Amino acid sequence: MTQVVLGENEGIESALRRFKRQVSQAGILQDVRTKRHFETPLQKHKRKAVARRKQNRRMRQHFK
Template structure:
């Protein structure tokens, strides 16, 4: 769980900015998006295989 300590005299905008950074670093929004809908294990394997192929093609293209 992301959380921050609001210091005395700190503006709301600064505290909100620090909180958003901590949420982003923790990967909470990415996790929420991933769990928004149930993904069957077969669909997860298929997605990961497609992503691996894309990465491989990108790496091969960079090597040329």
């Protein structure tokens, strides 16, 4: 769970920026997007396969 404690002289804008940064680093929004709709096992397998291919492509380019 992400939480932000306001400092004594800290403005709402800076606290909101820190909160948004923490949420994006924790991957909360990405998790919500993936769990928004029911995903069949076949769709889940395909999505993970695409992610693996994408990751492998990045790794191959990195080590050339």
